[in-house]
Amino acid sequence: MPTSKKIQPVKYVSALQGAIQAKCPRCRRGDIFASSTYSFTGQKMHENCSHCGLHYEREPGYWYVSMFVSYAFNVAEMVTLAVATYLLTGSHSPWLYVGILLGIIFLLSPFNYRYSRVVLLYWLTPGLNYNESYAEDRQP
Numbered sequence: 137m138p139t140s141k142k143i144q145p146v147k148y149v150s151a152l153q154g155a156i157q158a159k160c161p162r163c164r165r166g167d168i169f170a171s172s173t174y175s176f177t178g179q180k181m182h183e184n185c186s187h188c189g190l191h192y193e194r195e196p197g198y199w200y201v202s203m204f205v206s207y208a209f210n211v212a213e214m215v216t217l218a219v220a221t222y223l224l225t226g227s228h229s230p231w232l233y234v235g236i237l238l239g240i241i242f243l244l245s246p247f248n249y250r251y252s253r254v255v256l257l258y259w260l261t262p263g264l265n266y267n268e269s270y271a272e273d274r275q276p
């Protein structure tokens with residue numbers, strides 16, 4: 137009796153879920169980064185998606201735009217931290233704010249690096265959308 141191969145439907149991954157997991161924006165299956173956010177070896181990116189082959193750097197200098205996203209992340213984090221520091225301590229010492237902000241921003245810099253690129257790929261790149269046909273398993 138011949139065995140019939142069941143075709144598994146592609147599990148849909150939402151854009152938010154794919155972005156949090158730093159998956160390819162086109163197929164949402166291949167990893168964008170080769171290492172974790174807080175890896176001691178640094179953050180290495182794959183040049184192409186391991187599943188669909190998408191080249192992540194869309195054009196020369198593409199990653200410079202992620203600096204603006206990272207800047208927005210930093211401003212939002214610093215304002216939030218400054219307000220939280222004021223509400224929690226009530227202090228007027230500028231050294232307390234400088235110490236806390238620089239320390240936390242230093243700790244968050246790997247997060248900002250990673251997710252500024254993910255946000256750029258997912259939501260700020262025209263014409264780069266999820267395509268279910270790329271998410272399907274490749275034929276052997």
Ligand SMILES: [Zn+2]
Nearest residue numbers: 160163185188
């Ligand atoms: Zn892909």
